[in-house]
Amino acid sequence: MGTIEEAVRGFLWQFISDQEVEGDHDLFGSGMVNSLFAMQLVLFVEKQYGITVANEDLDYENFKSVNAIVAFIQSKQ
Amino acid sequence: MDFDLTAEQRTAQAGFRQWVEQHVVPVADANDNREQTPPDLIAKLAAPGYLGALVAKEYGGEGMDALTWGLLCEEVGRGSASLLSLLTVHGMVIQSIAKWGTAAQRARWLPVLATGETIGAFGLTEPNVGSDAKSIQSIAVAQPDGSYVLNAEKRWISFGASANLILVIAKVNEKPTGFLVERNMPGFSSEPIYGMLGFRSANIARLIMRDVIIPPENLVGKVGFGFSHIAGTALDHGRYCVGWGCVGLAQAALDASLSYSGERYQFDVTLNKHQLIQEMLAEMIVNVKAARMLNYHSAFLKDRGDPSLIMETSMAKYFASRVAAQVTNAAVQIHGANGCSSDYPVQRYYRDAKIMEIIEGSNQMQQIIIAKSGYQQHLVAKRAARRSSAIEGEGK
Ligand SMILES: Cc1cc2nc3c(=O)[nH]c(=O)nc-3n(C[C@H](O)[C@H](O)[C@H](O)COP(=O)(O)OP(=O)(O)OC[C@H]3O[C@@H](n4cnc5c(N)ncnc54)[C@H](O)[C@@H]3O)c2cc1C
Numbered sequence: 001m002g003t004i005e006e007a008v009r010g011f012l013w014q015f016i017s018d019q020e021v022e023g024d025h026d027l028f029g030s031g032m033v034n035s036l037f038a039m040q041l042v043l044f045v046e047k048q049y050g051i052t053v054a055n056e057d058l059d060y061e062n063f064k065s066v067n068a069i070v071a072f073i074q075s076k077q
Numbered sequence: 078m079d080f081d082l083t084a085e086q087r088t089a090q091a092g093f094r095q096w097v098e099q100h101v102v103p104v105a106d107a108n109d110n111r112e113q114t115p116p117d118l119i120a121k122l123a124a125p126g127y128l129g130a131l132v133a134k135e136y137g138g139e140g141m142d143a144l145t146w147g148l149l150c151e152e153v154g155r156g157s158a159s160l161l162s163l164l165t166v167h168g169m170v171i172q173s174i175a176k177w178g179t180a181a182q183r184a185r186w187l188p189v190l191a192t193g194e195t196i197g198a199f200g201l202t203e204p205n206v207g208s209d210a211k212s213i214q215s216i217a218v219a220q221p222d223g224s225y226v227l228n229a230e231k232r233w234i235s236f237g238a239s240a241n242l243i244l245v246i247a248k249v250n251e252k253p254t255g256f257l258v259e260r261n262m263p264g265f266s267s268e269p270i271y272g273m274l275g276f277r278s279a280n281i282a283r284l285i286m287r288d289v290i291i292p293p294e295n296l297v298g299k300v301g302f303g304f305s306h307i308a309g310t311a312l313d314h315g316r317y318c319v320g321w322g323c324v325g326l327a328q329a330a331l332d333a334s335l336s337y338s339g340e341r342y343q344f345d346v347t348l349n350k351h352q353l354i355q356e357m358l359a360e361m362i363v364n365v366k367a368a369r370m371l372n373y374h375s376a377f378l379k380d381r382g383d384p385s386l387i388m389e390t391s392m393a394k395y396f397a398s399r400v401a402a403q404v405t406n407a408a409v410q411i412h413g414a415n416g417c418s419s420d421y422p423v424q425r426y427y428r429d430a431k432i433m434e435i436i437e438g439s440n441q442m443q444q445i446i447i448a449k450s451g452y453q454q455h456l457v458a459k460r461a462a463r464r465s466s467a468i469e470g471e472g473k
Binding site: 013015034035039044046054055 | 310
């Protein structure tokens with residue numbers, strides 16, 4: 001079993017291919033990913049970690065970078 | 078891999094088919110001519126729970142699984158693409174509220190959407206903005222008391238002429254945001270649009286919102302998430318529903334063609350004895366099957382909540398709408414002049430199929446995202462191959 005960060009990066013690679021990203025790089029602000037990514041990220045987090053992303057989680061701070069996504073998953077577990 | 082429907086799904090499918098034969102097929106052409114879906118047909122759709130198919134049981138809905146819902150969309154699409162579009166847009170509102178609404182919004186709206194007491198519609202497109210949806214010009218301004226003042230104009234809104242709850246996407250300080258707009262809110266009005274090529278009985282309208290005061294409890298999700306998450310959820314649902322509906326529409330055209338070509342004589346034999354007609358029929362049969370399989374696949378992924386369902390649904394909608402356009406075109410050809418007349422429904426199928434290539438993200442938009450995603454997958458595969466050969470190298 002890899003870490004949450006490895007899993008998130010593994011998922012992200014499907015969208016950004018060979019680009020390297022720093023842990024706190026702003027994924028959406030930099031235009032690296034498109035809006036379809038947002039819903040796929042929600043599904044990934046839900047399926048992989050058995051958590052539900054809902055209204056109260058709609059905060060840009062939860063999704064904007066690899067570190068943010070990892071922290072969000074940890075906070076929901 | 079199991080392609081069989083469960084016993085419950087088979088029973089449900091037979092029920093949908095029978096319902097469509099009884100209530101939709103006999104009136105579909107007349108409604109198309111009249112350019113209206115009458116309220117009594119909407120009430121009939123609500124009676125067996127079809128409008129609440131996607132609403133969880135705890136809110137009074139059917140809580141249907143994705144595949145059973147797909148089968149319903151296929152059958153309704155077989156009867157009338159316009160009526161299918163009601164299931165589509167009503168479901169888009171349901172899904173957005175179910176996923177992103179607050180507990181209070183779910184409790185208030187899902188039960189009445191399930192019974193059809195409230196009919197939902199989806200307002201994204203504007204006179205100047207279609208495919209480039211991020212550039213919408215509708216504006217909502219936040220007020221000190223937490224409400225918003227909405228000024229918006231939306232166009233081509235299916236069931237916009239009759240729906241009483243419209244999920245409208247507008248910008249708050251440049252940030253896309255979803256709002257539930259109620260028909261009885263002061264400043265809201267709608268104008269029916271007539272003379273469309275297809276979806277003629279989809280009660281299409283232009284919606285005008287002038288200084289409509291939207292209370293804070295009608296904000297869906299959060300400011301800034303209206304496009305990526307709210308419309309994202311709605312449109313994924315819309316593509317899924319339309320993908321299945323296209324299979325139904327194509328199946329209707331195929332059935333009509335099989336029937337007609339087996340009865341009509343030219344050159345002393347029925348049309349289906351002519352090899353050029355057989356070629357058309359073979360293409361139709363195989364393409365309808367292929368489109369159905371893609372939809373089965375996205376149903377499978379949807380029931381598992383797999384992230385790849387977003388792209389697979391886009392592909393299923395893209396392919397199925399192209400198939401619907403090709404198959405309905407061939408159906409008119411096989412029917413000759415009869416196919417061009419109002420005596421046969423194939424001309425309606427043909428007109429409706431063209432719409433399917435434009436709505437829920439036009440097929441050019443689908444091609445762009447499918448091609449991009451395909452290239453990303455290619456890079457991922459290449460990277461994985463590089464890694465595994467590096468690991469093998471280390472092992473030597
Ligand atoms: C019957 C019907 C019902 C509808 N119902 C609804 C509804 O309920 N709610 C709603 O919000 N909208 C609805 N729509 C609107 C529909 O979603 C839009 O028509 C669709 O998104 C395309 O936008 P457009 O018509 O403005 O075309 P445009 O965006 O102006 O595009 C015109 C053409 O250019 C192509 N094009 C645009 N950009 C590109 C590009 N970058 N590269 C290549 N080609 C491109 C398009 O594919 C299209 O073929 C409906 C439309 C119809 C016809």
